[in-house]
Amino acid sequence: TPPDTTLDPLLDNIEQRLDVAQAVALHKWDRQQPVQDSPREQQVLSNVRQLAPEYGLTPARAAQFFSDQIEANKLRQYHLLTQWHLLQKAPDTPRQDLASEIRPRLDLLQGQLLDALARFDQAPPEQCSHALAEAIALRSTDAPRRLFLIRATANLCQRP
Numbered sequence: 001t002p003p004d005t006t007l008d009p010l011l012d013n014i015e016q017r018l019d020v021a022q023a024v025a026l027h028k029w030d031r032q033q034p035v036q037d038s039p040r041e042q043q044v045l046s047n048v049r050q051l052a053p054e055y056g057l058t059p060a061r062a063a064q065f066f067s068d069q070i071e072a073n074k075l076r077q078y079h080l081l082t083q084w085h086l087l088q089k090a091p092d093t094p095r096q097d098l099a100s101e102i103r104p105r106l107d108l109l110q111g112q113l114l115d116a117l118a119r120f121d122q123a124p125p126e127q128c129s130h131a132l133a134e135a136i137a138l139r140s141t142d143a144p145r146r147l148f149l150i151r152a153t154a155n156l157c158q159r160p
């Protein structure tokens, strides 16, 4: 199968959002804060529902896609926190503040993701589920990382 021109940019953006999970988990580790923040999730979902039409997406499609991004993000946070609990320490890397630094970065990535999703929906690959499975397999040999991508794209090929 030839490389796909809409799937890869979208997966790049999905991975960028997943990368932010490490900074979030570190912040929550330091403060013993739970991963789940339901009011923040509702805020993210309500934002993307409102922005969706600007990108030619339905609010339902945008919200479904972001709900999957949030679930994948939590999966990665739980995975990292469990590794740190096992070692009884987290990496000694510079910390970023959730409210003033990390969430603004997630908000910035939001527009890029909506744009990439809209492009994807305008020209989805033939045999979408197969193309997606192949792209994920090619992208990462790391089993947990593949799992995060699988969760993040769970509804990608389910067209409205």
Ligand SMILES: O=C(O)C(=O)C[C@]1(C(=O)O)C=C[C@@H](O)C=C1
Binding pocket: 024, 035, 036, 037, 038, 040, 041, 044, 069, 070, 071, 073, 074, 098, 103, 106
């Ligand atoms: O902002 C946070 O606290 C996050 O953990 C990020 C995020 C998200 O993916 O947007 C994930 C889980 C929380 O329930 C809320 C939001």
